Amino acid sequence: MNEPLLRARGLTRRFGGLVAVDSVTIDVADGEVHGLIGPNGAGKTTLVNMLTGVDRIDDGSVHFAGEETTGLSSHKLASRGIARSFQTSQLFEDEDVLANVMAGRHRHLRYRFPNNVLFTPRTSREEKASLARCAELLETLQLADVAHRHVGELSYGRRRLVEIARALATEPRLLVLDEPAAGLSGADVDLLEAVLRDLSAAAYTILIIEHNIGLVMGICDRVTVLAEGAVLAQGPPAEVRVMPEVITAYLGRSAA
Amino acid sequence: MSTPKTTPATPDTRPDGPPDDDPQPPSFTAERHVAPRWVRWGVPVVLAIVAVILPFVGIDSAQQFLLAYMAIIALLAVSLHFLMGIAGLFSLGQAGFFGVGAYVGVVLMDKLGWDGAIALPLVAVAGALVGLLMALATLRASDLYLALTTLAFGFVGENVVRNIDYLGGAQGIAGFDLHFFGLTLDDPLLIYWIGLGCVILFGVMITSMRRSKLGRALMAGREGPVAARSIGVDTGRYRFLAFGLSGAFAAIAGSLYTAYAYVLDPSVFGLTLTTTVLTIAIVGGLRSLPGVLVAAIVLTWFRSAVDGEAVSEYVLLIYAALVVVTLLFLPQGIGGAMSTLVRRLANRKGRS
Numbered sequence: 001m002n003e004p005l006l007r008a009r010g011l012t013r014r015f016g017g018l019v020a021v022d023s024v025t026i027d028v029a030d031g032e033v034h035g036l037i038g039p040n041g042a043g044k045t046t047l048v049n050m051l052t053g054v055d056r057i058d059d060g061s062v063h064f065a066g067e068e069t070t071g072l073s074s075h076k077l078a079s080r081g082i083a084r085s086f087q088t089s090q091l092f093e094d095e096d097v098l099a100n101v102m103a104g105r106h107r108h109l110r111y112r113f114p115n116n117v118l119f120t121p122r123t124s125r126e127e128k129a130s131l132a133r134c135a136e137l138l139e140t141l142q143l144a145d146v147a148h149r150h151v152g153e154l155s156y157g158r159r160r161l162v163e164i165a166r167a168l169a170t171e172p173r174l175l176v177l178d179e180p181a182a183g184l185s186g187a188d189v190d191l192l193e194a195v196l197r198d199l200s201a202a203a204y205t206i207l208i209i210e211h212n213i214g215l216v217m218g219i220c221d222r223v224t225v226l227a228e229g230a231v232l233a234q235g236p237p238a239e240v241r242v243m244p245e246v247i248t249a250y251l252g253r254s255a256a
Numbered sequence: 257m258s259t260p261k262t263t264p265a266t267p268d269t270r271p272d273g274p275p276d277d278d279p280q281p282p283s284f285t286a287e288r289h290v291a292p293r294w295v296r297w298g299v300p301v302v303l304a305i306v307a308v309i310l311p312f313v314g315i316d317s318a319q320q321f322l323l324a325y326m327a328i329i330a331l332l333a334v335s336l337h338f339l340m341g342i343a344g345l346f347s348l349g350q351a352g353f354f355g356v357g358a359y360v361g362v363v364l365m366d367k368l369g370w371d372g373a374i375a376l377p378l379v380a381v382a383g384a385l386v387g388l389l390m391a392l393a394t395l396r397a398s399d400l401y402l403a404l405t406t407l408a409f410g411f412v413g414e415n416v417v418r419n420i421d422y423l424g425g426a427q428g429i430a431g432f433d434l435h436f437f438g439l440t441l442d443d444p445l446l447i448y449w450i451g452l453g454c455v456i457l458f459g460v461m462i463t464s465m466r467r468s469k470l471g472r473a474l475m476a477g478r479e480g481p482v483a484a485r486s487i488g489v490d491t492g493r494y495r496f497l498a499f500g501l502s503g504a505f506a507a508i509a510g511s512l513y514t515a516y517a518y519v520l521d522p523s524v525f526g527l528t529l530t531t532t533v534l535t536i537a538i539v540g541g542l543r544s545l546p547g548v549l550v551a552a553i554v555l556t557w558f559r560s561a562v563d564g565e566a567v568s569e570y571v572l573l574i575y576a577a578l579v580v581v582t583l584l585f586l587p588q589g590i591g592g593a594m595s596t597l598v599r600r601l602a603n604r605k606g607r608s
Contacts, residue, residue, distance in 0.1 A: 054482065078488035090486070092479035103476045107488040109469040119464040127468060131285075148287075170487050 003066055005030040005205050006051065006174055012059035013046055020046045022229040023060065028174065033196070033206045035216040035237065038226035039249055044209045045087055047226065048178055051207070052084045053077040065173060079107045081173035085163040085180055087209075091151045097162050098147045101137060104169030105130040130169075137165045141195060157188030164195070175199070177208045181215050193218060217241065225249065287467075291598060304456055311445050321516070322560050324444040327451030328512050330552040332529075333536040334458055334545065335506040341542035342462065342471065343498035344478025346399060348530050349390055349406030350506050353383045355413045355525035357507025358514045359423055365434045365441070365511075367422075372436035376450070376508055383507020387499035395492060407530070414525035428521025432514065441515045451512050458505050459545055474498060528572070535575040539582045544591020551590055 004027035013021040021043045028034045036044050049055035051062060053074035061070045069077060083104075092100050109130060115123045138144045141161045146154060151162055160180055167175055181189050189212065196219050199206060210216045216223060217237045225232040225240060227249040233240050240246055311320065332350055339347050360382040364375035386409070394405045417423045434441035436450065465471035476484035477491040484491050514520045532555075540551030555575070562568045586593050 052486065054486070074482075074485035075488050075490045078486055084486050086483070086486075090480050090483035092476055092483065094479055095475060099472065099475070103472045103484075103489075104487045106469060106473060106476075111469070116468050116470040117461045117464055119467055123464070123468050166483075166487060 002030065004028055005065060006207070007063040008051060008060065009062075010060035011047065011050055011057060011062070013043075013050055013055060014058050020229050021050065024226070024229070024231055026224050026231070026234075028205060028207050029222075031203045031205055032221040033200050033208065033219050035220035035223035036207060036209045036226065037211070037213075037216055037223055038232070041228075042226040043229040044226050045178055046229075048084070048176055048207070048209060052082055052176055078170060081171075082176060083167035083170045083172035083174070084176035085160070085167055085178055087178040087182070089159050089163050091159060091162060091166075093152050094150070096148050096150055097138070097143055097154070097165075098134060100151055100162055101134045101165045101169050102130060104166040105134065107170060134165075134169055137168055140198070141165045142191060157184045157191075160184065160188075161192070161195075164192075168199075173205060175204055175206045177206065177210075179209050179211060181210055181212045189215065291602065300459075307452055308449070311448065317444070320444040320448070322557070324447040324451065324512075324516050325560070326553055326556045327448045327455060328509050328516060329533065329536070329556045330549055331451050331455050331458070331509040331512070332506050333533045333540070333548050333552040334455060334462070335502045335509070336533050336537045337540070337542065337545060337548040338458070338462055338505075339498055339502035340537060341544070341548075342466065342478070343474045343494070343502075345394075345495065345498055346403045347390075347406045347499075347502070348403045348534070349409045350502075350533050351525050351527065351530040352390070352406070352409035352413050353386055353503045353506035354510035354513065354529060355410065355417070355522075356386050357383050357510025358520055358524045359417055359510075360507065361434075361511030362429060362432060362514050362520055363423070366429075366432040369433075371438065372434060372441055372450075376436075376511060379507050379511045380504040383503040383505070383510075384500040385503075386507070387501070387503025388496055390503070391496040391499035395495070410525045410527070410530065414522045417525070418522045424521065426522060428519060428523075430519040432518065432520075434515050442518065444516065447512050447516050451509070454505060454508055455549075459549075461501075462545060470494075470497075531572060531575065535579055538579050539589055541586075541589025541591030541593075544589060544595070547589050547591020547594060550594075 006026075006028040008024065008026045010023040010025060011021055012019065012023050024043075024047055026034075026036075026047075036048065038044055046055060050057050053072055053076065057071055061068060063069065064077070064080060064082065067080075069080065072080075092103060095103075109126050111120075111122050111126050114120070135144070135147075138147055141164065143158060143161055143165060146158065151159060154162065160183075164175075164177065164180060167177075181192055184192065193215055196206065196208075196215075200219060208216070208220070220237050222235060223237050223240050224234045225246050232249055233243050233246050311323065315323075332354060335353070336347065336350050339345050339350075357379050361375060361379045364370045364378055365372055370378075390406055390409055393409075394402050397405055418426050423429070436446060439446055441447065462471075465474070473484070473489045473494050474497075476487065476489050477494050481491045510524060513524065536551045536555055537548055539555065540549070541547035555578075559568075559571055562571065567574075582589055588595075
């Protein structure tokens with residue numbers, strides 16, 4: 001097997017006496033859809049925050065695309081190609097959908113001073129190219145009709161999609177999604193699943209935290225199960241799903 | 257544990273897509289505009305030309321001085337609009353930049369006798385450096401803490417110059433010999449044109465930025481720093497940029513003010529000026545450049561019109577009342593009201 005795109009070794013995060021993430025080792029291979037599941041409080045979001053530079057790493061190492069990235073800040077990881085969505089949506093509330101998604105193009109707009117303070121033909125050319133790409137993304141995520149609406153006016157499900165569109169606008173090598181289906185209606189979940197399948201087919205690498213087991217089983221190539229901050233099981237979803245310890249962790253001891 | 261049946265993926269919606277009511281694919285523009293292109297470009301250009309040739313219509317000396325003062329205040333207000341409205345950094349430090357610009361300008365142009373053509377850019381550099389220092393000092397502060405730290409810069413500046421004899425101490429300095437491209441910089445119209453030129457340059461820069469990468473990075477940092485960093489925006493870096501650029505133009509305003517007032521004392525660092533531009537920015541609408549300019553002109557005119565009347569004692573009280581009224585009834589300020597009006601007019605025209 002080749003070097004995985006993301007390789008984390010012994011990741012640990014302590015909050016006071018509580019060990020939220022306890023020497024977690026996880027590999028995400030290039031092109032796979034990797035599920036991160038586990039009961040509430042298992043440390044999934046903390047782990048993802050550590051991997052994306054939002055939270056500190058107390059111990060352990062992370063390699064991304066062959067280079068050590070341990071402890072790099074969020075924006076540096078983003079410019080190396082890690083994009084993410086957040087569990088509680090973090091949109092630019094006072095702006096419209098298109099402005100939100102266009103902001104994601106940040107690292108691909110190469111023009112510099114003076115093109116960024118005086119709208120020159122070069123600025124215009126690059127902006128148009130980015131705009132075209134964003135229009136494409138909005139079509140894909142079925143957001144084109146609300147491109148000029150403020151994100152605050154959108155339904156919950158569409159807000160989640162805007163966040164994914166913004167992350168995709170950065171053309172990430174690794175897309176990290178923190179519970180994208182939480183709170184979504186059935187139709188929106190179907191749309192999300194179709195979108196994720198398309199992305200997977202287009203060879204995107206995705207790390208996804210999700211509680212919707214149907215979605216996880218449907219799209220993930222491999223899953224990692226976290227419980228109480230530690231890795232409980234790793235493997236293809238069909239195998240992991242029947243492991244007794246996983247069932248115990250989810251449903252409690254008496255069900256096993 | 258039941259084996260959840262994996263739902264078959266809905267067929268790819270991209271190639272044929274849902275039935276479209278509109279046969280035309282939606283055409284994308286970066287912003288949705290109600291006004292046609294020639295209006296958006298034509299109106300500012302015409303107004304700028306009018307502003308430049310305004311002095312030639314034959315106005316008296318008092319009106320010339322009023323124009324110069326308006327240009328100075330407008331420049332300072334626009335610097336606050338950029339820092340607070342666009343970058344979202346709540347600053348009470350504009351008077352700090354203004355005072356530094358005033359004193360650096362006098363030292364360079366009067367004490368050292370340099371021409372304004374060289375000195376004013378250096379004043380801008382000095383203002384930018386103070387801005388960078390302010391950004392460094394407030395890197396981890398936000399909201400009220402940020403505002404209070406920036407406020408401290410004004411106080412520090414005031415007390416530093418008060419204790420330096422070279423800069424005139426508490427009495428200040430009066431009567432300068434300032435030049436700009438060889439012309440004596442005591443002509444209010446020259447001050448007006450320099451100030452206006454800076455307002456136009458800064459306005460063009462802000463408008464360009466808002467349509468491009470830089471403006472979106474500032475917007476992202478303002479609306480959600482965590483999300484901004486997650487898409488690769490180094491929010492700290494843009495904070496430096498916002499403070500630096502705002503400081504540069506505010507410092508030029510301070511320099512022009514010394515030429516206008518012909519005296520310079522530590523009160524240029526004072527709180528009155530900060531409250532004045534804050535009022536202008538809020539009443540004009542923090543995010544709106546046209547709104548801030550209108551408010552700068554109207555409030556400066558008002559202040560000069562009541563000068564010498566009994567009301568002039570209460571100008572700050574009136575400003576405070578204006579802020580309260582604006583926040584209650586026009587949270588987006590004059591700028592917000594203007595764009596609502598334009599939109600309504602456009603809708604009415606579209607229907608008829």
